[in-house]
Amino acid sequence: MPSSDEIFEKVQETLVDALGVNDDEVTPAATLMGDLGAESIDFLDIVFRLEKCFDIKIPRGELFPENLASADSGFVVAGKVTPEGLEELRRRMPHADIDSFADDPTVSRIWDLFTVGMICRFIEARVK
Amino acid sequence: MRWYWIDRFIEFESGKLARAVKNVSLAEEHLHDHFPGFPVMPGSLMIEGMAQTGGILLGEHFKFAYNVILAKVPKVTFHSWACPGDQIIYTARLMDAREEGGSATVEATVGDRAVASAEIVFAHLKSDDPQFSRIDQKNFVFRMNLLDILTVGKAGDGRQPGSNGPDSGQRE
Numbered sequence: 001m002p003s004s005d006e007i008f009e010k011v012q013e014t015l016v017d018a019l020g021v022n023d024d025e026v027t028p029a030a031t032l033m034g035d036l037g038a039e040s041i042d043f044l045d046i047v048f049r050l051e052k053c054f055d056i057k058i059p060r061g062e063l064f065p066e067n068l069a070s071a072d073s074g075f076v077v078a079g080k081v082t083p084e085g086l087e088e089l090r091r092r093m094p095h096a097d098i099d100s101f102a103d104d105p106t107v108s109r110i111w112d113l114f115t116v117g118m119i120c121r122f123i124e125a126r127v128k
Numbered sequence: 129m130r131w132y133w134i135d136r137f138i139e140f141e142s143g144k145l146a147r148a149v150k151n152v153s154l155a156e157e158h159l160h161d162h163f164p165g166f167p168v169m170p171g172s173l174m175i176e177g178m179a180q181t182g183g184i185l186l187g188e189h190f191k192f193a194y195n196v197i198l199a200k201v202p203k204v205t206f207h208s209w210a211c212p213g214d215q216i217i218y219t220a221r222l223m224d225a226r227e228e229g230g231s232a233t234v235e236a237t238v239g240d241r242a243v244a245s246a247e248i249v250f251a252h253l254k255s256d257d258p259q260f261s262r263i264d265q266k267n268f269v270f271r272m273n274l275l276d277i278l279t280v281g282k283a284g285d286g287r288q289p290g291s292n293g294p295d296s297g298q299r300e
Contacts, residue, residue, distance in 0.1 A: 017202065017203075018202060020202075041199045041200045041249065041251060042200070044199070044228055044229055044249060044251065045200055045202060045231070045249050048223070048224045048231055048249070051224075060226070060227060060228060
């Protein structure tokens with residue numbers, strides 16, 4: 001059973017390979033899109049590599065939920081995520097820091113939920 | 129100008145491996161500018177050939193239900209030049225294949241010489257995507273007889289389906 005440190009190191013290596021960043025840029029708090037420059041196609045590449053690296057299966061939408069902020073979801077009003085939306089986020093992204101997001105639920109900040117730490121916590125829950 | 133950067137498949141194991149040939153010809157116009165006095169196959173076009181080989185391998189796996197597009201090249205290395213008269217063989221191995229897309233590793237060789245190697249990530253375009261093009265990938269493959277070689281199968285020995293083997297020679 002891998003330790004948290006081992007998991008972090010393997011996730012770090014995966015992100016260095018997928019995103020072409022340096023390993024010192026991949027910190028637990030780093031956001032995938034903001035800090036590490038990831039784009040939507042990179043999410044697919046990251047899922048492929050994590051599955052191979054940890055020998056697990058990650059069904060579509062489990063690690064990186066899709067359509068979180070779509071206009072017809074009813075979860076966004078005047079550019080902010082509603083309380084119902086926050087509940088939905090907690091349900092679909094149990095490893096993300098929704099509490100910090102809730103302090104300022106501006107919809108454009110949703111992408112900040114995708115952090116390196118979130119991936120590590122997801123993997124930990126899976127392999128343990 | 130048609131955007132075909134592979135000439136023919138010589139081996140095809142559905143869902144696993146595909147080998148395609150690209151003949152580099154001095155008659156190709158771009159070679160006269162790339163480079164003047166030193167014609168060599170451009171790396172970008174080798175990537176395209178590798179992507180076509182891997183992309184068709186991925187597409188066939190889902191019976192061409194999705195339009196496969198080249199989305200990302202996480203890694204590519206060029207080892208040696210490919211020159212007019214060379215026959216490049218692209219060997220693609222399917223690494224991942226799922227509803228959203230897939231990935232392949234592809235090697236380009238001329239004889240025993242390594243020319244290039246790449247990891248390629250593909251995305252599937254859904255028919256209701258606004259970027260969906262009208263290129264019919266299934267017919268691109270069948271119209272140009274690129275996959276006529278599906279009858280070639282695994283060993284690439286030209287064996288016709290129903291025959292007794294490569295040396296049988298006799299046709300009923």
